[in-house]
Amino acid sequence: MRDVAIIGVGMNKWGELWEKSLRDIFVESALLAIEDGGVDHIDSMYVGCMSSGLFVGQEHLSSLLADYLGLNPIPCARVESACASGGLAVKMGFIDVASGMSDIVLVGGVEKMTDVSGDGATYALSTAADQEYEVYNGVTFPGLYALMARSHMHQYGTTREQLAQVAVKNHQHGSLNPLAQFPQKITIEDVTSSILVADPLRILDCSPITDGAACAILCPLDLAKKISKKPIVKIKGIGHATDTIALHSRKDFTTLNATVKAAERAYKMANVKPEDIDLAEVHDCFTIAEIIVIEDLGFVKKGEGGKATQSGMTALGGKIPVNTSGGLKSKGHPVGATGVAQVVEIVHQLRGEAGQRQVKNAKIGLTQNMGGSGGSTLVHIVERM
Amino acid sequence: MRDVAIIGVGMNKWGELWEKSLRDIFVESALLAIEDGGVDHIDSMYVGCMSSGLFVGQEHLSSLLADYLGLNPIPCARVESACASGGLAVKMGFIDVASGMSDIVLVGGVEKMTDVSGDGATYALSTAADQEYEVYNGVTFPGLYALMARSHMHQYGTTREQLAQVAVKNHQHGSLNPLAQFPQKITIEDVTSSILVADPLRILDCSPITDGAACAILCPLDLAKKISKKPIVKIKGIGHATDTIALHSRKDFTTLNATVKAAERAYKMANVKPEDIDLAEVHDCFTIAEIIVIEDLGFVKKGEGGKATQSGMTALGGKIPVNTSGGLKSKGHPVGATGVAQVVEIVHQLRGEAGQRQVKNAKIGLTQNMGGSGGSTLVHIVERM
Numbered sequence: 001m002r003d004v005a006i007i008g009v010g011m012n013k014w015g016e017l018w019e020k021s022l023r024d025i026f027v028e029s030a031l032l033a034i035e036d037g038g039v040d041h042i043d044s045m046y047v048g049c050m051s052s053g054l055f056v057g058q059e060h061l062s063s064l065l066a067d068y069l070g071l072n073p074i075p076c077a078r079v080e081s082a083c084a085s086g087g088l089a090v091k092m093g094f095i096d097v098a099s100g101m102s103d104i105v106l107v108g109g110v111e112k113m114t115d116v117s118g119d120g121a122t123y124a125l126s127t128a129a130d131q132e133y134e135v136y137n138g139v140t141f142p143g144l145y146a147l148m149a150r151s152h153m154h155q156y157g158t159t160r161e162q163l164a165q166v167a168v169k170n171h172q173h174g175s176l177n178p179l180a181q182f183p184q185k186i187t188i189e190d191v192t193s194s195i196l197v198a199d200p201l202r203i204l205d206c207s208p209i210t211d212g213a214a215c216a217i218l219c220p221l222d223l224a225k226k227i228s229k230k231p232i233v234k235i236k237g238i239g240h241a242t243d244t245i246a247l248h249s250r251k252d253f254t255t256l257n258a259t260v261k262a263a264e265r266a267y268k269m270a271n272v273k274p275e276d277i278d279l280a281e282v283h284d285c286f287t288i289a290e291i292i293v294i295e296d297l298g299f300v301k302k303g304e305g306g307k308a309t310q311s312g313m314t315a316l317g318g319k320i321p322v323n324t325s326g327g328l329k330s331k332g333h334p335v336g337a338t339g340v341a342q343v344v345e346i347v348h349q350l351r352g353e354a355g356q357r358q359v360k361n362a363k364i365g366l367t368q369n370m371g372g373s374g375g376s377t378l379v380h381i382v383e384r385m
Numbered sequence: 386m387r388d389v390a391i392i393g394v395g396m397n398k399w400g401e402l403w404e405k406s407l408r409d410i411f412v413e414s415a416l417l418a419i420e421d422g423g424v425d426h427i428d429s430m431y432v433g434c435m436s437s438g439l440f441v442g443q444e445h446l447s448s449l450l451a452d453y454l455g456l457n458p459i460p461c462a463r464v465e466s467a468c469a470s471g472g473l474a475v476k477m478g479f480i481d482v483a484s485g486m487s488d489i490v491l492v493g494g495v496e497k498m499t500d501v502s503g504d505g506a507t508y509a510l511s512t513a514a515d516q517e518y519e520v521y522n523g524v525t526f527p528g529l530y531a532l533m534a535r536s537h538m539h540q541y542g543t544t545r546e547q548l549a550q551v552a553v554k555n556h557q558h559g560s561l562n563p564l565a566q567f568p569q570k571i572t573i574e575d576v577t578s579s580i581l582v583a584d585p586l587r588i589l590d591c592s593p594i595t596d597g598a599a600c601a602i603l604c605p606l607d608l609a610k611k612i613s614k615k616p617i618v619k620i621k622g623i624g625h626a627t628d629t630i631a632l633h634s635r636k637d638f639t640t641l642n643a644t645v646k647a648a649e650r651a652y653k654m655a656n657v658k659p660e661d662i663d664l665a666e667v668h669d670c671f672t673i674a675e676i677i678v679i680e681d682l683g684f685v686k687k688g689e690g691g692k693a694t695q696s697g698m699t700a701l702g703g704k705i706p707v708n709t710s711g712g713l714k715s716k717g718h719p720v721g722a723t724g725v726a727q728v729v730e731i732v733h734q735l736r737g738e739a740g741q742r743q744v745k746n747a748k749i750g751l752t753q754n755m756g757g758s759g760g761s762t763l764v765h766i767v768e769r770m
Contacts, residue, residue, distance in 0.1 A: 001484055001485050001486070021517065023517075050444060051438045051444050052512075053436045053438045053439045053509070053512050054438045054439065054444075056516065057508075057511075057512055057516050057520070058512050058516040058517075059435055059436050059439075059465060059467055059512040059513055060465075060466065060467040060512065060513040060514075060630060060756055060757050060760060060761065061465075062465070062466040062467075062473075062627060062756070062760075062761050063466070063467070063627050063628065063629075063630040063643075063756060063757060063760025063761045064515065064630045064760070066627040067627065067628075067629045067630050067631075067634070067760070071627075072626070072627040072628055072629060072642075072643070073626040073627050073628060073642060073643055073646040074626070074627060075625035075626060075627065076466075076627050076761070077464055077465075077466060077473055077476075077477070077625075078464065078465045078466060079462055079463070079464050079465070080444060080445075080446075080447070080462075080463045080464070080465060081445065081447040081448070081461075081462060081463060082444055082445035082447075082448070088447075088462055091462075092462070092477065095480050095481055095484050095486055096480055098484050098485075098486070099386055099480050099483050099484030099485075100386050100483075100484075101386070101480055101483070101484075123442075124438070126442075127437075127438050127442055127443055127444040127445065128444055128445040129445075130449065131441065131442050131443045132406065132408075132443075135442070240460035240462075241457070241458040241459070241460060242447060242448050242451040242452065242456075242457040242458050242459060242460065242461050243448065243452075243457055243458060244448075244452045244457060245445060245448040245449045245452050246452075249452070257457075257458060258448075258457070258458055261458040371445055371447070371448060372445050372448060375445060375447075375448030375449070375452070376445065376447050376448045376461070
């Protein structure tokens with residue numbers, strides 16, 4: 001397999017973009033990544049998108065987006081793994097380059113979520129859970145993650161304030177990100193007094209509904225060294241794993257097995273350990289998710305995620321800053337785009353381009369992107385050469 | 386890149402399977418392929434599906450299907466390119482094995498299309514076209530292919546009877562396939578007197594709505610030689626290309642540029658010519674599609690597809706039998722499964738297992754699978770070693 005580098009990244013300003021369509025925001029982000037990468041052509045494309053069928057009545061993004069970028073007849077594939085669709089696109093692009101099939105590959109993610117009315121977004125998102133056994137019985141995602149939160153609180157003494165601190169930290173980070181949807185700083189009191197969604201989770205424990213896209217350009221490391229004028233960032237490890245789709249089939253609600261397995265594989269492939277990671281972007285779709293994930297990635301011991309967050313360990317300036325971009329919570333969560341946007345943030349950080357939210361001397365970064373209630377997970381480890 | 390073989394194939398009996406769910410039919414097909422391949426584990430999975438979100442309210446098939454096969458935590462990806470989703474899954478599996486990332490890969494396709502009511506299936510299928518510029522103006526797929534048919538008739542003198550002959554031939558072939566949805570033989574008169582859908586296309590020019598799945602097991606050629614007890618079939622060439630999603634952006638309605646480009650790439654990679662192909666499975670979603678496609682694949686000159694069909698050249702016993710399985714027309718067209726089912730048929734033929742529809746001494750086969758009105762196309766060339 002060939003070594004693979006990321007030579008360009010780009011994303012649009014995320015938010016409720018009623019004046020733009022799915023194709024508009026994808027093309028905007030793709031052109032930013034192409035410009036950033038300084039490439040003059042693309043050999044192949046991968047687009048992560050969870051449910052453009054339900055959100056905007058459009059499948060076949062492979063044809064649509066290659067077309068609107070003026071890139072047909074190049075091969076283009078849409079890939080889907082619920083909220084991990086973006087991370088999956090990065091993996092597919094990696095394999096395409098590593099195998100030698102393609103040299104310069106555009107990987108992107110997109111979701112246009114605000115064009116549906118009523119409970120359309122909640123319904124579309126629920127299709128990431130087990131329709132026949134979970135959704136038909138009335139469960140939606142806040143409820144599923146609330147079950148995890150209650151389990152974690154019961155088993156490890158995680159507190160309401162520790163959950164809130166995840167949101168407070170990520171909004172603090174997001175306030176430094178000009179592309180974030182909700183850059184407002186919030187307090188613990190704001191979170192704990194916000195309206196209840198699914199006990200114990202309140203509205204400020206939940207990531208928002210967002211329109212957004214993010215893209216990256218991958219190529220062989222050798223080629224990157226020749227053509228790139230920026231610090232070279234290499235994809236050092238990839239882990240991809242699945243878990244049961246339904247929560248009721250799992251032995252333990254306080255751990256996410258797909259994250260554990262994907263991390264194991266990524267660490268092994270990259271030949272690094274959790275303590276070698278300088279910063280991470282993780283899937284904080286709900287505050288409890290970040291707490292469980294930083295444990296499952298091995299940054300802290302099982303059960304200590306809440307305490308670690310409260311201690312400032314995962315804040316900018318802490319031992320291992322997590323979600324410097326603002327995370328899903330503050331930056332926004334256009335589900336198919338999230339996994340690629342995580343890579344965009346890490347690349348900016350490793351290149352020293354993260355402005356006010358820069359992590360000093362960041363050399364190795366990790367992304368963790370998961371679908372549904374953790375039924376699928378992608379972990380990427382990237383390193384500045 | 387490593388050479389890649391297909392060592393197992395399987396598909397369920399297609400039809401209107403109201404008593405089975407999407408997960409049931411996929412698992413049924415996957416177990417048949419695993420048994421046929423004689424493998425004791427799977428390293429990675431790809432599932433092609435066009436729109437389980439719209440058809441059954443279920444995305445995140447990666448997690449669901451790995452789960453229901455008892456295969457988690459293995460990596461699994463759902464891929465989508467409208468009706469070319471199955472072909473795309475085969476390509477992704479090929480790259481995964483070729484790159485060295487995985488050894489034994491399950492590739493499958495599935496669609497459960499009969500659970501929607503009213504015009505639900507027509508709506509779901511329309512999402513493969515350009516929603517904003519085609520569908521909002523009232524065009525659906527029979528209309529788009531009718532435009533191609535009218536163009537081809539006008540430009541090349543293709544006749545109503547030649548279109549009908551595609552359906553007659555494919556139903557004749559399908560009558561020999563125990564897994565086909567509509568194995569009934571039909572006549573030219575049946576087709577030309579069936580109800581009009583979009584002039585000149587009548588209901589018997591159109592492929593049906595189907596529930597079905599199909600799967601195949603890929604592995605490195607070297608491994609196949611060690612473990613397989615059946616004739617070894619190698620993937621010799623892959624071509625994948627895109628075209629504009631909307632018909633109005635094309636210069637010519639009588640050719641499908643993604644098919645032309647994908648075929649060029651596949652022939653080049655396989656180092657073969659159209660005249661080397663012994664049989665083909667092509668995407669006859671409408672009768673006109675098969676006529677245009679056999680021209681674009683180079684089996685006949687542009688404009689002569691109708692005449693060639695009428696002459697028997699593409700029938701069993703002809704120079705190059707096309708759609709011996711019955712094609713989409715008679716076997717059925719569960720959109721995400723079709724591209725994999727094409728591979729299933731070719732593998733059975735190359736191994737000499739096709740029973741009454743066996744093509745004598747078949748050594749090299751080709752599959753052509755396209756999405757929407759040809760906005761994406763996958764071509765695979767496979768050879769018995």
